[in-house]
Amino acid sequence: MTLPIETPAVLVDIEIARRNIRAFQDYANRHGIRVRPHIKTHKLPQMAELQLEAGAIGITCQKVTEAEAMVEGSAQIKDVLITYNILGAEKLARLAELNKRVILSVVADNPTVIDGLSARFARENEPLTVLVECNTGADRCGVATPAEAASLARRIADAPGLHFGGLMTYPPVGGTERVQAFMSEAKRLIEADGIDVPTVTSGGTPNMMEAAGASVATEHRPGTYIYNDRSLVARGVATWDNCALTVLATVVSVPAENRAIIDAGSKVLTSDLLGLSGYGHVLGRDDIRIDQLSEEHGRLVSDGPISLKVGDKLRIVPNHACVVTNMVDAVHIVEGNEVKSIWPIVARGRVL
Amino acid sequence: MTLPIETPAVLVDIEIARRNIRAFQDYANRHGIRVRPHIKTHKLPQMAELQLEAGAIGITCQKVTEAEAMVEGSAQIKDVLITYNILGAEKLARLAELNKRVILSVVADNPTVIDGLSARFARENEPLTVLVECNTGADRCGVATPAEAASLARRIADAPGLHFGGLMTYPPVGGTERVQAFMSEAKRLIEADGIDVPTVTSGGTPNMMEAAGASVATEHRPGTYIYNDRSLVARGVATWDNCALTVLATVVSVPAENRAIIDAGSKVLTSDLLGLSGYGHVLGRDDIRIDQLSEEHGRLVSDGPISLKVGDKLRIVPNHACVVTNMVDAVHIVEGNEVKSIWPIVARGRVL
Numbered sequence: 001m002t003l004p005i006e007t008p009a010v011l012v013d014i015e016i017a018r019r020n021i022r023a024f025q026d027y028a029n030r031h032g033i034r035v036r037p038h039i040k041t042h043k044l045p046q047m048a049e050l051q052l053e054a055g056a057i058g059i060t061c062q063k064v065t066e067a068e069a070m071v072e073g074s075a076q077i078k079d080v081l082i083t084y085n086i087l088g089a090e091k092l093a094r095l096a097e098l099n100k101r102v103i104l105s106v107v108a109d110n111p112t113v114i115d116g117l118s119a120r121f122a123r124e125n126e127p128l129t130v131l132v133e134c135n136t137g138a139d140r141c142g143v144a145t146p147a148e149a150a151s152l153a154r155r156i157a158d159a160p161g162l163h164f165g166g167l168m169t170y171p172p173v174g175g176t177e178r179v180q181a182f183m184s185e186a187k188r189l190i191e192a193d194g195i196d197v198p199t200v201t202s203g204g205t206p207n208m209m210e211a212a213g214a215s216v217a218t219e220h221r222p223g224t225y226i227y228n229d230r231s232l233v234a235r236g237v238a239t240w241d242n243c244a245l246t247v248l249a250t251v252v253s254v255p256a257e258n259r260a261i262i263d264a265g266s267k268v269l270t271s272d273l274l275g276l277s278g279y280g281h282v283l284g285r286d287d288i289r290i291d292q293l294s295e296e297h298g299r300l301v302s303d304g305p306i307s308l309k310v311g312d313k314l315r316i317v318p319n320h321a322c323v324v325t326n327m328v329d330a331v332h333i334v335e336g337n338e339v340k341s342i343w344p345i346v347a348r349g350r351v352l
Numbered sequence: 353m354t355l356p357i358e359t360p361a362v363l364v365d366i367e368i369a370r371r372n373i374r375a376f377q378d379y380a381n382r383h384g385i386r387v388r389p390h391i392k393t394h395k396l397p398q399m400a401e402l403q404l405e406a407g408a409i410g411i412t413c414q415k416v417t418e419a420e421a422m423v424e425g426s427a428q429i430k431d432v433l434i435t436y437n438i439l440g441a442e443k444l445a446r447l448a449e450l451n452k453r454v455i456l457s458v459v460a461d462n463p464t465v466i467d468g469l470s471a472r473f474a475r476e477n478e479p480l481t482v483l484v485e486c487n488t489g490a491d492r493c494g495v496a497t498p499a500e501a502a503s504l505a506r507r508i509a510d511a512p513g514l515h516f517g518g519l520m521t522y523p524p525v526g527g528t529e530r531v532q533a534f535m536s537e538a539k540r541l542i543e544a545d546g547i548d549v550p551t552v553t554s555g556g557t558p559n560m561m562e563a564a565g566a567s568v569a570t571e572h573r574p575g576t577y578i579y580n581d582r583s584l585v586a587r588g589v590a591t592w593d594n595c596a597l598t599v600l601a602t603v604v605s606v607p608a609e610n611r612a613i614i615d616a617g618s619k620v621l622t623s624d625l626l627g628l629s630g631y632g633h634v635l636g637r638d639d640i641r642i643d644q645l646s647e648e649h650g651r652l653v654s655d656g657p658i659s660l661k662v663g664d665k666l667r668i669v670p671n672h673a674c675v676v677t678n679m680v681d682a683v684h685i686v687e688g689n690e691v692k693s694i695w696p697i698v699a700r701g702r703v704l
Contacts, residue, residue: 006442006704040647062648084648085604085613087663090358109605112662140649141605141613252437253461253493261437261493267678267703271623295392295674296414296436296703297492310464311439322647326619327678329701349681351619351648352358 005339007250007313008264010324010331012042012227014340016244018050020226024208025054028220031212036060036081038203038223041322043347044331045073047226052076058103060203060221064094065350071102073346079103081201083133083168083221085113085141091352092120095128105129105165109141114155114162121161129165130156131199136182137172146182150189157195164190166199166218173206173235179214187216206235229321230281231274240283245324246315247280248332249298251308260300260308264316266293268327272320280316290316357691359602359665360616362676362683364394364579366692368596370402372578376560377406380572383564388412388433390555390575393674395699396683397425399578404428410455412555412573416446417702423454425698431455433553435485435520435573437465437493443704444472447480457481457517457551461493466507466514473513481517482508483551488534489524498538505542505549518551518570525558525587531566539568558587581673582633583626592635597676598667599632600684601650603660612652612660616668618645620679624672632668642668 005011021037028035037051038060048059048070058079061067067080080102086095098104099121108114108130121128132152135142143149149167156164167186171179179202187197202214203221205228211220224231227245228238249264269279271293279290279298288306292299298316300306308314318324325331326348333340357363373389380387389403390412400411400422410431413419419432432454438447450456451473460466460482473480484504487494495501501519508516519538523531531554539549554566555573557580563572576583579597580590601616621631623645631642631650640658644651650668652658660666670676677683678700685692 006440008703084615085662087602087604087615088358109607110662113604135607139608139611140644140646140651141607144607250439252439252465255461255487255493255496256491259491263436263439264703266622266624266675267701270618271625271675272618273623292492294492295678299492310437310462323618323623326647327701328703349619349679351360351616351680 005248005332007248008268009248010268010328011246011248011334012331013244013335014333015335016242017047017226020228020242020244021051021054024222024225025056027209029055033211033217034219036201036219036221037226038221039066039070039347041223041226041325043325043345044343045070045077045346046343049074049076051226057219063350063352064091064098065352066347067098068094069347069350071098077102082106083170085109087113087116092116096120096124099124099126099128105131107131107133107168108152108156109133109143111152111155114152114159118159118161124161127161127163129163131165131168131201132156134167134169134182134186136169136178137175138170140170142169146186146189149186150193153190153195154193164195166197166201168201170203171207176207176210176213180216183214183216205232206237209237224321227321230317230319231276233317234276240281240317243317245321246283246317247324249314249316251310251312251314254306254308254310257305258302260306262298262300262314263296264298265296267295268324269293269298269316269318270320270323270327272323274319276319280318283315283317357600357684359600360620361600362620362680363598363600363686364683365596365687366685367687368594369399369578372580372594372596373403373406376574376577377408379561381407385563385569386571388553388571388573389578390573391418391422391699393575393578393677395677395697396695397422397429397698398695401426401428403578409571415702415704416443416450417704418699419450420446421699421702423450429454434458435522437461439465439468444468448472448476451476451478451480457483459483459485459520460504461485461495463507466504466511470511470513476513479513479515481515483517483520483553484508486519486521486534486538488521488530489527490522492522494521498534498541501538502541502545505547506545509547516547518549518553520553522555523559528559528562528565532568535566535568557584558589561589576673579673582669582671583628585669586628592669595669597673598635598669599676601666601668603662603664603666606658606660606662609657610654612658614650614652614666615648616650617648619647620676621645621650621668621670622672622675622679624675626671628671632670635667635669
């Protein structure tokens with residue numbers, strides 16, 4: 001590995017990414033599931049275009065400013081779901097502008113958010129589509145019961161400036177059955193109230209190959225699947241060969257026989273553990289553990305001699321690909337060991 | 353708290369920062385220790401100027417591109433130490449340019465790095481000052497013994513284009529005695545070899561108020577002290593009242609009686625734990641734990657009713673201030689509840 005790149009650098013193998021996109025799109029096509037990838041993993045309009053060209057119906061963003069960057073970056077992006085409770089005058093104004101440019105939808109899990117959206121969109125020509133977020137066990141956002149979902153659906157349907165778009169959930173790993181049970185019951189209650197439920201959207205990469213098990217869902221929102229990472233390899237849903245994103249690092253010190261230090265720390269790999277031990281996997285070196293990160297240093301240890309020398313370059317699969325994308329201003333697009341181009345990560349750091 | 357700021361946002365109370373700078377500078381002045389603050393915590397030329405105006409002799413950076421951003425950002429920055437093993441043609445070329453603009457020094461803990469620096473600087477007019485990094489127990493970089501330090505000092509002194517600048521260490525917490533023992537012995541050996549040791553530099557905020565205990569050290573490089581954070585409060589070296597950096601967040605969901613969700617996740621607070629449980633401290637709410645982060649959501653839980661409503665704003669002291677600075681493009685400079693200005697974080701994301 002002698003890529004002519006200053007390190008640390010984030011590399012994305014474009015052929016692996018294409019394969020990963022294809023694999024889930026094929027599954028979804030077979031099962032009649034619409035695919036709406038979450039762009040948090042790549043934050044790149046170019047990658048969204050690959051996903052749309054493969055058959056995705058639109059994209060998912062988590063924040064308003066992410067959606068702005070993506071829509072600005074590609075004319076192919078015409079349908080955006082923001083899976084977030086949006087509050088505040090400035091964000092609502094941005095949302096109103098976005099709603100003029102693309103088919104836009106957002107979610108809400110409480111009356112305060114719905115009323116805020118309605119107050120803003122009542123004065124617009126086009127209504128805003130709002131889905132109800134449901135808690136199917138991840139215990140983050142989302143209404144706790146199908147009855148609450150039905151109550152909010154009614155509130156949205158009655159609210160000036162809003163259009164009820166359906167149901168959304170981000171399930172826990174292994175939550176497919178709970179998605180089916182919760183969303184079916186919520187849909188039944190809402191339809192019994194005379195309201196259409198055009199979309200039921202679920203998400204997550206770990207569950208994606210069993211998405212068809214929740215037949216009530218009309219679409220799925222995988223994010224990490226385009227790159228994969230160490231957490232997904234640990235779960236058995238990916239292999240090192242289909243990890244598209246790696247961090248290229250240089251050994252800058254070998255201060256002891258069993259310890260080496262690389263120039264990638266938490267400012268690139270991040271401290272995300274996702275239940276794992278250690279901060280990434282050194283490709284080709286199963287014997288090495290990345291046992292400690294400071295901001296600019298990663299510490300590699302092995303039980304025996306580490307057999308690395310200063311200047312050696314390593315490729316590391318991070319625990320969590322999505323957060324690594326957010327740490328750097330650009331990614332190096334590679335095919336194998338060849339650098340094809342450098343893409344600025346236009347939706348990086350968009351927290352509003 | 354009704355700051356007219358879109359959330360999540362990183363706030364820095366400038367008066368608290370000034371007080372923190374003053375407190376350590378006073379201690380250092382009393383004990384004859386030079387102060388060379390590490391800018392990794394703030395990444396802001398304006399904050400470096402406050403530190404220099406208070407009496408700091410220069411700054412510390414971790415990466416070449418950080419140093420470039422800081423020097424570019426303030427004409428007051430004239431003396432920079434980069435505490436890193438620097439390798440690679442592009443970084444060495446950048447270093448040579450920096451060495452023409454400011455008093456520059458770097459560190460090395462191995463012959464490969466020293467030889468690389470010498471090969472590049474042999475063709476420059478001005479030599480580069482190089483200190484030897486010593487491992488006093490943090491087990492990251494650094495030579496393992498005073499004898500190795502002396503051997504590298506000799507190598508630097510003999511290398512074309514280089515000037516031996518002294519000894520550097522980043523000690524573990526509570527490592528003051530080890531600093532004194534290791535550095536004294538290394539200095540003795542180097543001087544016995546006929547080489548001057550002009551600087552012995554140690555670092556770290558947790559140890560800084562006992563820095564005088566390592567009397568061999570001529571300077572100290574604290575970083576986090578300017579802002580403080582939850583990790584330093586937990587260690588008993590700061591209080592909430594002298595935490596200058598906070599994250600302002602909005603409650604976006606209260607999906608259960610004892611659970612609330614805020615719009616700040618790991619993309620702002622980061623997953624750094626530093627040995628703590630939970631991801632930050634909600635000011636004024638000792639009863640709340642931030643028990644889980646995803647990228648854009650923080651989950652707050654309490655044993656009893658959480659008593660928050662959607663739209664409430666909270667200020668959070670993060671576990672680790674330095675890494676939060678790296679997550680956003682700008683900080684809001686405040687005094688109490690009043691916003692004074694917005695400063696772009698010019699050295700953010702500089703990983704090369």
